[in-house]
Amino acid sequence: MPPHPLPLLTRLRQVLRPRSRAEALWSRARKARFGLRPLHNLVHDLRFGGWCGGRFENPFARQGAHHIQSVDYAVLDHLHRENQIPIHADDLLVDVGCGRGRVLNWWLARGCSNRLVGLELVPELAHATARRLARFPNVEIVPGDAIENLPPDGTLFFLYNPFDGTAVRRFRDRLLERIRAPRRLRVLYFNSRFLDPFRTDPRWRVQMLRTGEPEPAALITPA
Ligand SMILES: C[S@@+](CC[C@H](N)C(=O)[O-])C[C@H]1O[C@@H](n2cnc3c(N)ncnc32)[C@H](O)[C@@H]1O
Numbered sequence: 001m002p003p004h005p006l007p008l009l010t011r012l013r014q015v016l017r018p019r020s021r022a023e024a025l026w027s028r029a030r031k032a033r034f035g036l037r038p039l040h041n042l043v044h045d046l047r048f049g050g051w052c053g054g055r056f057e058n059p060f061a062r063q064g065a066h067h068i069q070s071v072d073y074a075v076l077d078h079l080h081r082e083n084q085i086p087i088h089a090d091d092l093l094v095d096v097g098c099g100r101g102r103v104l105n106w107w108l109a110r111g112c113s114n115r116l117v118g119l120e121l122v123p124e125l126a127h128a129t130a131r132r133l134a135r136f137p138n139v140e141i142v143p144g145d146a147i148e149n150l151p152p153d154g155t156l157f158f159l160y161n162p163f164d165g166t167a168v169r170r171f172r173d174r175l176l177e178r179i180r181a182p183r184r185l186r187v188l189y190f191n192s193r194f195l196d197p198f199r200t201d202p203r204w205r206v207q208m209l210r211t212g213e214p215e216p217a218a219l220i221t222p223a
Contacts, residue, residue, distance in 0.1 A: 037072055044073050044109065045102065049132045052100035060121050066165035068125065070102035071160045071190060073109075079217060082210040087112060087156065094119065094154040096146045097162030098173070101129035103137055114194055117154065119146035129208065147171050155184045161191035161215075168194040176203065176222070187220040 038053065045052045056068040079085065087093065087107070091114050095103040098118025107116050118141045120126035126143035131138045142149045146162070147170050157175075179185050189195070190211070198204040198220050209217040 014199075037074055041070070041073055041102075044105065047054055048101075048105040048108065051103040052103045052105065054100075058122065063121075065097075065121055066163055068099050068122065070100050073102070073106055075190065075211065075213060076103065076106045078212040079188070079190065079209060082212065083184075083219070085209075085219065087114070089114065091155045091184075092117065092151060092153045094151060094157045096150075096157055096159045097121065098129060098141065099125060099160075101133060101141075102130070103158055103160070104133060108133075108136060108139070115140070117142060117151050117155075119144070119149050121145055147174050150174055150178050152178050152180045154179060155181065157185075157187045157188065159187065159189045159192075161189075161193055165194040165197065169197040172197050172201065172204070182222045184221055188217070189220060190217040191215040192218045 009147070036073040041053055042051060052070045054069070058067050061067075067145055080087075087110070091110065093107055093114050094117045095101075096118045098104060101118055104116050104118050107114070115135075116139045118126070118129060118139070120129065120141060120143060123143045126141050130141035147167065150157075150171075163171075175185065175187070176182065187198075188209075192215075195206060195218055198206050198218075203223055205221050205223045207219045207221075209219055211217045
């Protein structure tokens, strides 16, 4: 009679446990507040003139704006690498709610000489980010409501959960009104909490992405 599969599985798990513990520890060490990932973020931030970390309440929260927090460089690396999201030489890259500007740093660190636009609602943040990146002639920071300021030539729009569902709906409709080349349009939405406005609209196609994080992400394109 063949051995019962359960004890076998249990044994296998026991054999593997030291490794998975080590992996869990390693993952915790990477992501902890004073761990490797924040250190990696800091080192890369400093290359571009200042720390972009921290988490801050948004003074415009009542208007649906979410808190201010920069995405980890490792997340951007993973998203692009694991989902094969190319950046073309003629893409106009837009960070919708650029905050302290880490996504712009990441594009610059990749050697993008494309036009890079950061749209930011909180004026003090927008001005600080503009000052920090003033030496890069291809970077423009536009203060104000991103949805009112979408550059018509934008092709790749990045979002890190900047605003609530009502604003996502406005963003969706404004994109189609304003964008000159919808066939080239891509929206990369990390921590995509409000996908329904796109999912339920037949004008859009939503593809879920691998993030390597608990937060989901999606690539959204016109159908
Ligand atoms: C979670 S942070 C992301 C910052 C940056 N994109 C990053 O990933 O590192 C979201 C940012 O979106 C901004 N934001 C929220 N609503 C906005 C709006 N309507 N227009 C422009 N920026 C907005 C917030 O002020 C905040 O700085």
